[in-house]
Structure formats: structure tokens, C-alpha cells
Amino acid sequence: MITEIRLKNFKVFKEETIFPTNRLTLLTGVNGAGKSSMLQPLLLMRQSIEYDERTTQILFNGSCVELGSFMDVKNAETPREEAIIFGFEVKKGDWQKGIVYELEDTSFDGDVGTIQTIIIDSKIRIQHNEGWHYVNAKSVQDTIIILHNLSPIEDDIHEDILTNIFSSKEVYRGYADIDNATSVHTLHYIAADRIGPKPYYEKQTLSKFPNVGARGENTANVLYRMEDELVNEKLYLGEDAQTLIQQTEEWLSEILGGAKVELKGKEREHAVLSLLLNTDSSSNRYRPSNVGFGYTYILPIIVSGLIAKEGEILIVENPEAHLHPKAQSKLAQFLAKVASCGVQVFIETHSEHILNGIRLAIVKEEIEIQNDNVTVLYFQDDENERFVEIPIRVDGGIDKWPDGFFDQTDKDLERILGI
Numbered sequence: 001m002i003t004e005i006r007l008k009n010f011k012v013f014k015e016e017t018i019f020p021t022n023r024l025t026l027l028t029g030v031n032g033a034g035k036s037s038m039l040q041p042l043l044l045m046r047q048s049i050e051y052d053e054r055t056t057q058i059l060f061n062g063s064c065v066e067l068g069s070f071m072d073v074k075n076a077e078t079p080r081e082e083a084i085i086f087g088f089e090v091k092k093g094d095w096q097k098g099i100v101y102e103l104e105d106t107s108f109d110g111d112v113g114t115i116q117t118i119i120i121d122s123k124i125r126i127q128h129n130e131g132w133h134y135v136n137a138k139s140v141q142d143t144i145i146i147l148h149n150l151s152p153i154e155d156d157i158h159e160d161i162l163t164n165i166f167s168s169k170e171v172y173r174g175y176a177d178i179d180n181a182t183s184v185h186t187l188h189y190i191a192a193d194r195i196g197p198k199p200y201y202e203k204q205t206l207s208k209f210p211n212v213g214a215r216g217e218n219t220a221n222v223l224y225r226m227e228d229e230l231v232n233e234k235l236y237l238g239e240d241a242q243t244l245i246q247q248t249e250e251w252l253s254e255i256l257g258g259a260k261v262e263l264k265g266k267e268r269e270h271a272v273l274s275l276l277l278n279t280d281s282s283s284n285r286y287r288p289s290n291v292g293f294g295y296t297y298i299l300p301i302i303v304s305g306l307i308a309k310e311g312e313i314l315i316v317e318n319p320e321a322h323l324h325p326k327a328q329s330k331l332a333q334f335l336a337k338v339a340s341c342g343v344q345v346f347i348e349t350h351s352e353h354i355l356n357g358i359r360l361a362i363v364k365e366e367i368e369i370q371n372d373n374v375t376v377l378y379f380q381d382d383e384n385e386r387f388v389e390i391p392i393r394v395d396g397g398i399d400k401w402p403d404g405f406f407d408q409t410d411k412d413l414e415r416i417l418g419i
Contacts, residue, residue, distance in 0.1 A: 001091050001344050002042075002313075006100070008085040011037040014075045016085070017386055022375035024339040026358060027348045029379030030404060034386060035348050038377075039315055040065055041086035041101075042346075045184040050209075058103060060111040064189050064214050070108040080105055083116065092311075098122065184313065188304040189214050192317035192348075197288030197296045200265070200272040210307060216300030220273045223248065223303060224263055231306045232341045234368070244306055251302045255330040256294065260285065293322040298331060305334060310342030320351035332357025333367060340368040352406040359396035370394070378405045 001023065008016040012034045019038050027035040047062030060067045067073050074084050087100030102117040191214045201220040210226060212219040227245035236242050237250035245261065252259035260278035262285050265271075276285035277295050288296045301316055308314050316335065320328045332347070332354045339345040347354065358374060361367045376390040380402065388402050401407060413419075 001311075002088050003091050003096075004089040005038055005041065006085075006087045006089075007038065007041065009075045009078050009082050010041070010084050010086055011073060011075060013037065013386065014077055019377060019387065020375055020389060021344075021346070023373040024336055024345045024358065024369065024375070025347070026355065026374070026376045027346065027379065028350060028355065028376070028406075029387065030381050033379035033381055035379050036317070039346055039348065040067065041088075042184055042187060042313065042315065043189060044086075046187040046189065049185045050207075056115050058101075058113050058115060060113075064191075067111075069111050070103070070105050070113060074105070087119075185209065186309070186312040188212070188308050188312065188314045190301050190304055190314075190316045190319075191215055192321065194297050194300060194321070196293060198275075199287060199289070200274050202272055203265075203270070212300040212304050216296075219300045219303050220263065220275045222307065223261075223275075224266060224273055226307065227263070229307075234341050235306060235337060244303070247306055248299070248302055251306070251334060252295070252299065255298065255302070255327050255334060257327075259295065261299075294324070294327065297322045298327070301331065302334070305338040305343075308338060308341075308343040313344045313346070314338060315346045315348075317348045318350070319347060320349060320354055325353045328353035329357035329360065333361045333364070336361035336369045336374075337367050339373065352409075355406060359392060359398070362392060362394070363396045371396075378402060380404060 002021050004018055004020050006016060006018045007013040012032075027038065029035060043064035044058055044060065044062075044067075047064045048057060048059045050063060051057075051059055060069065060073060070084070071080070074080070074082070081104075083102040083104045085100060085102050087098060089098045090096065100119040100122075101115050102119070103113050104116045107114040107116050186209055188211050190212070194216045201217075203224070204218065204221045206218070206221060206225050210222055212222050223245055227243060229244050230242045231244055231247045233242065235247065235251075237247060237254060240246050240250070245263075249259060249261045252261060256279070258278075258280040260280075260282075262276040264274040264276060266273070275288060277288055277291045278285055279291055279295075298319075301319055304314055304316075314335075319331050319335070323331065328351055335345050335347060336358055347358075349355070355376070358376075361369055362371045362374060371392045371394050374392055376392060378388045378390055379386065380388065388400070388405075390398060390400050390402075390405065392398055
């Protein structure tokens with residue numbers, strides 16, 4: 001699990017900023033204050049590894065985000081030659097390491113750049129310098145490991161260090177699997193800009209890492225290819241099958257107050273799939289365009305939550321889009337339930353109903369997520385204090401309410417009532 005994300009010279013974050021993260025992390029706050037920026041390093045790593053598992057390069061434009069060039073990402077107030085820095089604190093059981101990446105303008109060709117330096121626990125550096133080589137150092141603290149065309153390591157101490165860092169039984173010849181430790185190669189991402197209702201979907205083979213796609217474009221294919229796979233028993237609803245297709249229908253119905261899901265065109269000779277929905281238990285089925293955007297927008301979130309495995313990451317932007325307040329609260333509780341299954345969940349939201357759904361999840365024993373598994377970060381337009389951490393009590397209560405933190409209803413009512 002990622003326990004913190006750090007940024008420096010990355011968009012609005014000029015100075016080094018460290019964000020605490022948790023089993024479930026909720027990001028909220030004013031527009032343009034850096035919520036999306038905090039999560040973008042994870043998405044950059046995901047799309048770069050998706051492009052090439054052993055890459056030493058970062059793609060600024062890919063399947064998850066399109067950030068432009070180095071100068072578009074670098075903080076505008078810092079000199080061009082200063083590096084963009086981002087990193088993670090990663091914990092798996094008793095294994096915990098800090099990993100920091102440095103990107104320099106000179107290493108970029110358009111929107112693709114080579115990672116210049118990787119620093120592990122502030123002690124071990126991997127640097128790119130006219131190819132990658134292994135170099136012995138005088139001590140563990142200043143060990144320099146440079147990893148392409150790696151030579152056999154004779155020093156048992158150094159080999160042991162590498163084995164522990166890379167969580168591997170061997171030191172690879174070539175690019176070591178650092179990113180396997182961060183789980184970014186198994187990251188599910190649902191963007192705010194999701195596709196709306198479509199009359200049909202072309203049949204496609206799923207990627208090595210099955211996911212619905214950033215805009216939900218692969219949702220129908222995931223349901224088609226994985227419909228009979230069993231979901232985590234903690235997410236099981238109803239009395240019917242524990243399969244993905246059945247549980248998708250159960251959760252869609254639970255959150256929206258009734259739903260049916262059906263895929264047409266599953267026969268081998270058909271090249272396309274049609275997704276049919278209903279808002280109640282009757283036998284009628286309708287095209288998604290005839291049942292409202294809420295069903296289409298929520299479907300990829302539910303499917304992603306059901307297929308995500310323990311140790312994977314799920315990022316959801318604006319889950320509240322096109323949803324009634326009651327459905328927003330229930331969806332938040334579903335995501336908390338997913339987090340209780342060992343999936344690390346990040347939610348970016350502007351909805352108090354999502355926040356309150358998380359608070360309710362903490363209170364409900366059957367969801368099995370405690371307040372110390374939840375972190376809420378409020379982003380504000382203050383250069384001296386970019387964000388505030390909002391603790392949630394064991395009873396779901398909140399004591400710390402900074403100005404602007406879901407208080408607009410109270411402010412508006414005071415004006416209306418002349419208080």
C-alpha cells in the first residue's frame with residue numbers, strides 16, 4: 001500500500017509537499033488547488049509501464065492522462081533546469097521503502113522522457129548516465145546502483161540490498177522491477193470524463209491487466225469476458241450467483257434502487273455487444289440512452305470495484321456525477337467496502353454526500369472499515385498550507401471544519417434566513 005505521495009516542482013507544488021494516504025483516501029477542496037495533481041504521478045507510472053513493463057521512460061500522454069510536455073508539468077515559478085520530482089512511500093507487510101523519481105528537461109524528447117535518477121530510502125541511487133551500469137560504492141549509504149546491462153553482483157551485501165528493495169528473488173539483468181512494489185501496474189482508473197450511453201460496443205480482447213479503461217470504454221467487454229468470474233465474497237450481495245455479471249446487477253440495483261443488466265451479441269458470430277439496462281425487476285430491457293446517464297456513469301465504477309484484487313489500486317474521479325444524493329451515499333459505501341477487501345481506493349470528489357457516505361461506512365459494522373483506515377484531505381488555495389487533513393472519529397464525527405470544507409449549505413441558509 002502507498003502510505004504517502006510526495007511532489008516537488010510538479011505543477012502547483014513548487015516546494016516539496018508530502019501527502020499522507022491510506023486504505024481509503026478522499027480528496028476534496030477548491031478547484032485548481034492540486035487534487036488531480038496529487039494523483040497524476042500514479043497515473044503517469046501506470047501508463048508508462050503499460051507502454052513498456054521494463055521502461056526507464058515516463059510518458060506524459062497516454063491511456064490515463066494527457067499532460068502535454070515537460071514545461072506544461074513543471075512548476076512555472078522554478079527555473080527550467082530544475083527537475084520534476086515525485087515519489088511514494090510504499091509498504092507491504094513488514095517491507096517499507098521510499099521511492100523518489102527525478103525528471104529533467106534535458107532528458108525529454110517531446111512528451112517522453114527518461115527517468116534520470118531513482119532514490120530509494122534516501123540512501124540508494126539509480127542514475128542514468130550514458131547507459132545504465134552497476135557501480136560498487138564504499139558503503140551502503142552511498143551505494144550507487146545503475147541498472148541497465150547489469151553485471152553479476154559478487155558482493156553478497158549489495159545483492160541482499162537489491163533483493164529486499166525490489167522484492168524479488170533475483171536481480172534482473174536490465175531494468176529492475178521497482179514499480180512492482182508500488183502496484184501502479186495494477187491500477188484501475190475511472191476519470192471524471194466518462195463515456196455516455198452507446199448503442200453498441202465492438203468486441204475486444206482484454207489487456208494483460210483487465211480494466212474498464214479511464215473513460216469506462218471497456219466496461220461491456222470486461223463484463224462479457226469475465227462475466228462468470230467470482231467476486232470477493234465480502235462484496236457478495238443477494239442470494240443469486242457470486243459471478244461478476246450477477247454482482248454487477250446486484251450492486252447497481254442496491255445503489256440506484258433497482259436495475260437489471262443484460263449483454264446481447266455474446267454469440268461467436270457477432271462482432272459487437274449491446275448493453276441493455278432496466279431500472280426495475282421487470283422483464284423489459286432498454287438501451288442505456290433511455291435509462292439516464294447515471295446508470296452508464298456508475299457502471300464502470302461498480303465493475304472496477306468488483307474486479308479489483310487485494311493489493312491493487314482504484315482511483316475514481318467525481319463518482320457523484322449524474323447521481324441522486326441517496327445513490328451517491330450508497331456508492332461511497334460500496335467503495336469503502338472495496339477498500340475493506342484490501343484494494344487501495346482514492347476518491348476525488350466535490351460532494352458532501354460522498355463524504356457522508358464514507359462516514360456512514362465507518363459506523364456500519366458490516367462494511368468493516370475503521371476510521372484509522374480513512375484519510376480525508378481538503379485542498380485549499382493557500383500557498384503556505386496547500387491541504388488540511390480532516391480526521392474522522394470512530395463514530396463518524398468530524399471536529400475540524402476549515403472554511404470552505406462542505407459548509408456552503410450552512411452559509412447559504414444563513415443568508416436566506418437573514419441570520
